[in-house]
Amino acid sequence: MTKHIFLSGIYHETHTFLNQPTTLKDFIIYKNDDVVEKNTGNGSPMDGFIDYATKQNWNIISGIQMSAIPSGIVDEESENYFEENFFKKLEENYKQFDAIFLILHGAMVSKNHDDFEGDLLEKINNFLSKKNIKIPIVAVLDLHANVSEKMIKNSTCVYAYRKNPHSDSRETAVKAASILNSLFENPKVNQVFHGTKYILPPTGVGTANDPMKSILQEVIKIEQDDDNIICINVMAGYSYADIADCGFSLNCCTKGDIAVAKKYLKFLESILESKINSAYPKENTLDEVVEKIKNLPNSEKPILLIEPADNIGGGTPGDATDLLSNFLKFDYDGIVAIINDPEAAKICHQSKVGEEIELKIGAKFDNFHGVPIPLKARIENVSDGKFKLENKQSHLASMMGININMGLSAVLKNKKLTLLLTTIKTPPMDLGQLISQGIKPDDAKFIIVKAAVSHKDAYDPIASHSFYIDSQGLCTSNLKRLPFKKIGSKVIAID
Ligand SMILES: [Zn+2]
Numbered sequence: 037m038t039k040h041i042f043l044s045g046i047y048h049e050t051h052t053f054l055n056q057p058t059t060l061k062d063f064i065i066y067k068n069d070d071v072v073e074k075n076t077g078n079g080s081p082m083d084g085f086i087d088y089a090t091k092q093n094w095n096i097i098s099g100i101q102m103s104a105i106p107s108g109i110v111d112e113e114s115e116n117y118f119e120e121n122f123f124k125k126l127e128e129n130y131k132q133f134d135a136i137f138l139i140l141h142g143a144m145v146s147k148n149h150d151d152f153e154g155d156l157l158e159k160i161n162n163f164l165s166k167k168n169i170k171i172p173i174v175a176v177l178d179l180h181a182n183v184s185e186k187m188i189k190n191s192t193c194v195y196a197y198r199k200n201p202h203s204d205s206r207e208t209a210v211k212a213a214s215i216l217n218s219l220f221e222n223p224k225v226n227q228v229f230h231g232t233k234y235i236l237p238p239t240g241v242g243t244a245n246d247p248m249k250s251i252l253q254e255v256i257k258i259e260q261d262d263d264n265i266i267c268i269n270v271m272a273g274y275s276y277a278d279i280a281d282c283g284f285s286l287n288c289c290t291k292g293d294i295a296v297a298k299k300y301l302k303f304l305e306s307i308l309e310s311k312i313n314s315a316y317p318k319e320n321t322l323d324e325v326v327e328k329i330k331n332l333p334n335s336e337k338p339i340l341l342i343e344p345a346d347n348i349g350g351g352t353p354g355d356a357t358d359l360l361s362n363f364l365k366f367d368y369d370g371i372v373a374i375i376n377d378p379e380a381a382k383i384c385h386q387s388k389v390g391e392e393i394e395l396k397i398g399a400k401f402d403n404f405h406g407v408p409i410p411l412k413a414r415i416e417n418v419s420d421g422k423f424k425l426e427n428k429q430s431h432l433a434s435m436m437g438i439n440i441n442m443g444l445s446a447v448l449k450n451k452k453l454t455l456l457l458t459t460i461k462t463p464p465m466d467l468g469q470l471i472s473q474g475i476k477p478d479d480a481k482f483i484i485v486k487a488a489v490s491h492k493d494a495y496d497p498i499a500s501h502s503f504y505i506d507s508q509g510l511c512t513s514n515l516k517r518l519p520f521k522k523i524g525s526k527v528i529a530i531d
Contacts, residue, residue, distance in 0.1 A: 044071070045138060045140065047104070047178075053519070057147075081176050085137060097125070112147040115147060119159075134171055136172070137216060139176045153175075179197040179271065180200075180273065188229040195289075202490070218266070224291065226297075228287060233525065237344075238511070239344050262292070268288045279522055316530050320504060338483050339481065341484045343507055344511055355399055363484070372480040373453065373456070375457055397457070405509050418445070422439070431466075442469070445457060463486075
């Protein structure tokens with residue numbers, strides 16, 4: 037018998053300390069058949085599910101998919117738009133569904149929902165219970181999800197990315213789909229949730245490093261040794277959400293004894309606690325880094341200056357100037373940087389390529405990311421800002437697929453700096469962003485990278501050294517600088 041699967045998705049990681057809301061126009065929205073049509077072959081988690089479902093001959097009935105780059109609290113119009121479209125389609129078709137499959141992020145906060153995904157899953161569950169329908173609800177989550185007990189209670193199985201950078205987002209959806217397939221055979225499973233008191237900065241949760249590395253190694257052992265365990269998810273959490281459920285958590289889906297599953301999660305928490313210092317890495321000041329650079333042997337490869345405080349993939353505007361303006365004061369050249377500045381990009385498009393212009397760059401989105409930099413430079417290149425990922429498994433594919441649009445873009449160049457200006461903020465997760473605009477990252481001496489971990493697959497292989505620098509911005513790794521109100525007694529730093 038062909039299985040009929042209701043497929044939908046909502047993807048947003050919400051930075052609640054930003055003062056500009058995320059609105060409907062910030063979302064890419066697909067409805068009905070477009071969900072399958074637009075995602076097929078684009079390398080995203082949705083593509084992974086569609087591929088698996090097609091091979092199984094499942095009939096996909098699509099509802100709605102909305103996704104936006106991490107940014108401020110999602111407004112009421114957007115949350116309502118998703119809910120209305122989702123439940124309309126569910127209401128019309130629920131009788132034929134054998135399962136519900138959702139591609140979520142798990143860290144969305146909207147005007148009326150601190151725990152958007154938890155409330156959504158609860159509403160779905162209540163809807164099905166009222167109709168007396170019992171079907172599996174399976175969801176894909178991002179490793180940075182702030183998972184709530186409500187999400188776990190109201191789903192059959194969640195399955196999350198295990199790599200950060202998220203090179204495994206598509207394959208995670210394939211695996212989740214295969215779990216769904218096994219649930220058709222054996223629907224008797226339970227999920228167990230285990231929250232912790234820790235909120236970890238993004239710089240502390242890369243999976244190549246502890247604590248994530250050691251915890252995930254143990255997870256793989258448990259899954260291999262105990263056939264009852266369907267999966268254990270290590271949820272790093274997303275620290276820029278001032279909500280009760282913010283932070284690191286663990287969950288497990290099991291065919292066996294719940295008490296055993298709980299014991300595993302408690303054990304994994306103890307690994308986190310034994311490695312907790314690595315979860316709060318210390319960053320350098322720019323002066324400290326400049327001292328270190330002076331003592332480095334000469335290298336042909338660029339040095340990365342990582343600026344986590346303006347981590348675009350974490351929600352900030354990508355226009356922070358603190359690090360760039362201060363680095364320009366030193367006697368260095370060969371610097372490559374990217375600033376999201378629609379106004380400046382537009383001015384370049386209205387001017388001529390080759391012309392030298394003077395303009396003020398960056399720090400226009402809000403008051404948290406420095407002051408605009410006066411810059412005199414030649415316009416090297418202008419473009420529509422569209423590019424294809426160099427690496428199809430890039431972290432960026434988990435958010436947007438392989439075709440990326442930075443909006444009107446321009447390249448400015450002077451003696452010290454080559455600067456890419458974009459109109460749509462675009463996380464630096466793939467070298468195609470620079471190469472497509474005529475900038476050769478390998479030729480740079482320094483590249484300023486607005487990221488925490490997600491840049492690593494793209495940038496680490498071309499670099500000689502990489503330095504994390506503490507600067508001004510709302511994705512600061514120093515969580516004590518942020519005005520948390522709702523997290524109770526959770527731990528945000530280790531002294
Ligand atoms: Zn993530």
